[in-house]
Amino acid sequence: ITIEKVILHKLQMRLKHAFTTSFGTFQDKDFFVVEAIDEKGNIGFGETVAFSSPWYSEETTQTNEHIMKDFLIPLLLKKPIEHPDEVFPRFSSIRKNHMAKSALEGAVWDLYAKRNNMTLAEALGGTKKEIDVGISIGIQPTVKELIEVIGKHVEEGYKRIKVKIKPGWDVDVMREVRNVFPDIPLMVDANSAYTLEDADHLKQLDDLNLMMIEQPLAHDDIFDHAELQRLLKTPICLDESIHSYDDARRAIQLGSAKIINLKIGRVGGLSESVRIHDLCQKNGIEVWCGGMLEAGVGRAHNVALTTLKNFTLPGDTASSSRYWEQDIIDPEVTVTNGIIQVPEKPGIGYDINRQVLEALTVEKTVFNN
Ligand code: OSB
Ligand code: MG
Numbered sequence: 001i002t003i004e005k006v007i008l009h010k011l012q013m014r015l016k017h018a019f020t021t022s023f024g025t026f027q028d029k030d031f032f033v034v035e036a037i038d039e040k041g042n043i044g045f046g047e048t049v050a051f052s053s054p055w056y057s058e059e060t061t062q063t064n065e066h067i068m069k070d071f072l073i074p075l076l077l078k079k080p081i082e083h084p085d086e087v088f089p090r091f092s093s094i095r096k097n098h099m100a101k102s103a104l105e106g107a108v109w110d111l112y113a114k115r116n117n118m119t120l121a122e123a124l125g126g127t128k129k130e131i132d133v134g135i136s137i138g139i140q141p142t143v144k145e146l147i148e149v150i151g152k153h154v155e156e157g158y159k160r161i162k163v164k165i166k167p168g169w170d171v172d173v174m175r176e177v178r179n180v181f182p183d184i185p186l187m188v189d190a191n192s193a194y195t196l197e198d199a200d201h202l203k204q205l206d207d208l209n210l211m212m213i214e215q216p217l218a219h220d221d222i223f224d225h226a227e228l229q230r231l232l233k234t235p236i237c238l239d240e241s242i243h244s245y246d247d248a249r250r251a252i253q254l255g256s257a258k259i260i261n262l263k264i265g266r267v268g269g270l271s272e273s274v275r276i277h278d279l280c281q282k283n284g285i286e287v288w289c290g291g292m293l294e295a296g297v298g299r300a301h302n303v304a305l306t307t308l309k310n311f312t313l314p315g316d317t318a319s320s321s322r323y324w325e326q327d328i329i330d331p332e333v334t335v336t337n338g339i340i341q342v343p344e345k346p347g348i349g350y351d352i353n354r355q356v357l358e359a360l361t362v363e364k365t366v367f368n369n
Pocket of ligand 2: 189191214215239240261290
């Protein structure tokens with residue numbers, strides 16, 4: 001495969017509803033759609049998932065741009081590849097910057113699948129024809145509103161509800177939620193808002209029959225999480241702390257988590273995601289596919305990855321319409337009774353809606369081989 005051309009489309013999109021987590025409120029998303037074109041004219045798409053501010057990880061839309069333009073794209077165009085598994089190693093002289101790497105690698109994976117006339121899911125070794133999804137609900141102004149929002153999504157059929165928590169919006173709130181919804185699959189995500197000193201407080205969540213507590217402690221910790229997991233009955237799920245195969249291996253060995261939220265961008269791409277998925281499967285660690293409030297291209301990559309066997313728990317890939325007035329793919333991702341039908345067309349399986357893409361594009365840069 002010779003990559004002849006890479007086009008970076010910089011997009012600005014506004015979420016229908018602001019999304020609030022323990023570190024702040026967020027509504028506007030700017031990011032890149034990566035378009036890669038090979039010597040036969042096949043086209044693959046990827047999407048950067050960093051935000052404009054470095055609150056989730058150190059990457060931002062601007063660092064993604066810098067790293068892709070000045071380092072990664074030249075490495076990708078330098079010589080042909082046989083298989084997308086070679087892309088992440090090709091980038092090994094550049095430290096971290098996993099979201100920048102992942103967007104380019106994702107475009108190559110899509111292109112590779114299309115060249116071989118197979119779905120991205122098949123190319124990755126995925127077998128599921130439909131996938132189960134849940135939904136992640138941001139911090140709401142009042143408990144009453146939270147309960148209303150949850151009720152609406154339960155009615156829509158989402159397979160589990162994830163509620164964002166932070167100090168002052170946690171145990172009491174979740175107790176009320178559990179009282180109103182005694183049987184729904186329910187979990188919480190703290191986005192690193194606590195420390196080990198909060199262990200006694202968090203222990204109260206053990207009474208609420210939660211599927212898991214996602215990332216309660218520091219974004220760069222796996223040691224304290226192991227201590228906390230020993231104190232809690234509820235499984236801990238790691239998100240922010242797992243950036244690589246080796247992070248996952250060490251966390252598993254330490255007992256820092258029983259579940260891992262896999263995000264393609266956070267670990268540097270699909271090839272690394274598959275490796276971590278396989279490692280977890282061997283070690284009895286369940287995985288599910290997280291979200292970064294993606295537009296359609298990122299959403300399509302999440303759907304394809306989730307077709308792998310050890311994605312045993314519902315992911316965060318909710319319907320396009322939950323986030324966007326209009327998504328950049330056609331058809332949009334739709335969820336019916338908490339299920340997404342995996343598309344059967346080659347590659348990511350959804351077409352790019354060029355008209356919408358153009359309308360949302362604020363800048364376009366072309367790189368030729
Ligand atoms: O922690 O999983 C997270 C959104 C932005 C950044 C981090 C997270 C989230 C979500 C929502 O929980 C995921 C989604 O709906 O795409
Ligand atoms: Mg999370």
